[in-house]
Amino acid sequence: MVKYPIKKTVMNQTRTSVSNRGMDLEQAINETNQYYIDNDLAYIYKKPIPIQVVKVDYERRSAAKISEAYYKVPSTTDYNGLYKGRYIDFEAKETRSKTSFPLKNIHEHQVTHLSNVIRHGGIGFVIVHFTVLGRSFLLDASHLVVFYERAKSGRKSIELSDFEALGHELKEAYVKRLDYLSVIDRVYIKRED
């Protein structure tokens, strides 16, 4: 069994109750997805966090209590679903860096997962939010795979200028907080018409 420190998940759980300067990426994406669902534009949802259950207490019949469990290394991504009949799959990450996104924030299994997604005809990408800059980018998984391979022998991060050149900036708005489907329309679906 793989046990794993859970920095990211802990951040997610406490983030809203601690400092909340600027955009909360997960919250923005969840609200955006809810908007898409409410308006029946797309059906994209968050996957459960993978947890390895070790011990369960059955004292109360109504609700079995898990008394020992561990976060597992995620083998897939945070979000997937459907848009206009296409499979959509992505991971969302934040960084406080002003210049680059450190690739240690993404697990190798997740890169393999996204690589599988695009090879089998799905749309796979990452959304990276530079919290200090207040800028967000959508980067296709094909680019992520290249940067990840390069990191094995070279630079271990993706520079902001790479996001500017190869990615698509997402502007935050009041409704549709982070309307990434407008990029999907423009870059992935319109291209195929």
Added chain:
Amino acid sequence: MVKYPIKKTVMNQTRTSVSNRGMDLEQAINETNQYYIDNDLAYIYKKPIPIQVVKVDYERRSAAKISEAYYKVPSTTDYNGLYKGRYIDFEAKETRSKTSFPLKNIHEHQVTHLSNVIRHGGIGFVIVHFTVLGRSFLLDASHLVVFYERAKSGRKSIELSDFEALGHELKEAYVKRLDYLSVIDRVYIKRED
């Protein structure tokens, strides 16, 4: 927070160690999916089980221990992924009944989920295994939705004869234990050519 008795999950965890007569449906599907992945035919995987984490101990830095958590009512299905560019999504269920599949085995959220999947252009279905009969069927989500609606005021199960008439029987084999993609090819994809 929704707490929920976990009959199904407990069954899954103990099933291999208890009686193992006949086919273990989850095991058969997992092996089939692995075959598809190994041969790069499709990329279909099991989603994590949704768990509500209440308390985490950080005593050891290397592995945060979850000391209180509960199984949540599943809002989606067990499996999803990609086949020939199409989104695939399904739930797998067993019943010991020889005559019908009780709909209490499926949660309303899961029916809504499958309904969303097919409305947005995905392929959604259930695989039901009649353990005593040793027979398995793939039933499209559109039929499940109808039976589920009917159950609110009428019969609360799907009869074996309904599976025979509206579903597609899956034959178990040595490799590709339960080759459901052959049905997808024949029924969903070929039809669209």
